[in-house]
Structures are given as C-alpha cells and as structure tokens.
Amino acid sequence: MCPEVSLLKVNELSIQSEEVNLLAPLSFELTAGQLTGVIGASGSGKSLLAQALLGSVPRGFTLSGEVSLPQDQRVALSAQSASVLDPLRTVISQLKRRVSPGAGKRTSQLQRVNISRKIAACYPHQLSGGMAKKALLAQATWQQTDFVVADEPCCGLDTSSATELYRYLAKLAAQERRGVLVISHNLKHLLTVADDILVLKEGQLVEKTTPEKILKGLCAPYTYALWQAIPGNWGRTDAAVA
Known part of the structure; x- marks a missing residue:
C-alpha cells in the first residue's frame, strides 16, 4: 500500500464580519489518495468552505486561518454553477486553455477526465x-x-448519472492519488465512495467521521439525523442502509 501523504492542512479557518460568523474556526487535514465528503443541511456552510479553501469570501467578510499545501501543489474547484463557463467558447476550447504542455492527445485527455467528444x-x-x-x-x-474540490457535482442528476460521477471522483483519489473533497447533499452516494466525512451545521464542524461509523450509528446525533432523512431510511431505527 502507498503511505498516506499529507496534502492539505486547514487550521482555524473562518469567515466573519463584526456582527456575523459565517464559518466557525475549522481545523482538519486531508490526504492524498483519499476522498473526503462534506455534508450538512442547506446553509450549513459547505459551499462557503469550498470558497474559503481557495481564498474567496463574500463581500464585507474577512477570511482568517490557514490553508497550507506542500510546495508546488495546487487546488482546483469544480464549481456548482455552469455560469462560470465562458458562453462564447466550446467546452473543449475552455479545457485546452488549462491543459499542460505534453499532456497527450485530445482523445486520451477527454477519456481521462470522463467527458465525451x-x-x-x-x-x-x-x-x-x-x-x-x-x-x-x-x-x-x-x-x-x-x-480537487467538487461542489455539488451531482445535484439534480438522475441516480445513474450521479453514480457514474461519484465513481469517477473515487477513481481520481484511488488511482491518480489526488486529494478529492466532495461537497454534497447526497449522503447516500457519499457513503459508498468516501474514506471519511466532514459534517457541518450552521458553519461549525460537528464531527469528522467515516461511512462505517455512520452505518453503525456510531456518529453524532445530527449526523444520524441526516442519515435518517434519506427517503429510504424514513422511520428506520437501525443504521444500515438498504
């Protein structure tokens, strides 16, 4: 097995103004070759965390704390909204602007990033x-x-398409040894691919846990409530997803 290599360390990361604290000081560590999920109800601070990791905050707020990466390592964001795409360029032309020299033929590159011609x-x-x-x-x-930070990569997709994308994200972590942070409401899918899971509530970190602990009910009450909110688990008292 490949040894775990520390990839990204977050220390006391917060977003605040004089009156409002949007994101409480958060500290955690992510490692290469692992997929970490971030869950929480709407307004819990998931997308704010994604932006904060890249140094961006809403106007009028201050970012504090530290996000540290080993030398020469970088972070890319898969945004939630397609509005970030240039409306005047084809997808391939936008991708080619970001490709490194010598990265290989276009077809092989498209296959590698799981996108059709x-x-x-x-x-x-x-x-x-x-x-x-x-x-x-x-x-x-x-x-x-x-x-790679993927903010709601499967929101609004059908089950088959969502499953395909989650498997691709897991492949990025396991086979390409990338650190992958997936922000999602879809706890059911995350439980099948994540190595660990961060749980946010009202801008605060409730816990860092694992799919195994959630399935066994060995998690915080709030995390368990999110599990119970999955339609297939309504009214169930055990912690085993059907």
Missing part, C-alpha cells in the same frame, strides 16, 4: 444539466492539480 464540442448553452456537471468537473480535473 459530444460534450466537448458544445457551447455552454447547449449543455443539459448532467452534461454541464461533467464539463465543470472535467474543467477542474483537466488541470492535473493535486487537489
């Missing part, structure tokens, strides 16, 4: 919701960064 040839307005999610994820992974 049909999607690559489209302009953003021609993309369906699922196609746009794949384009956003490809834009992030094409860059060959050491760390």
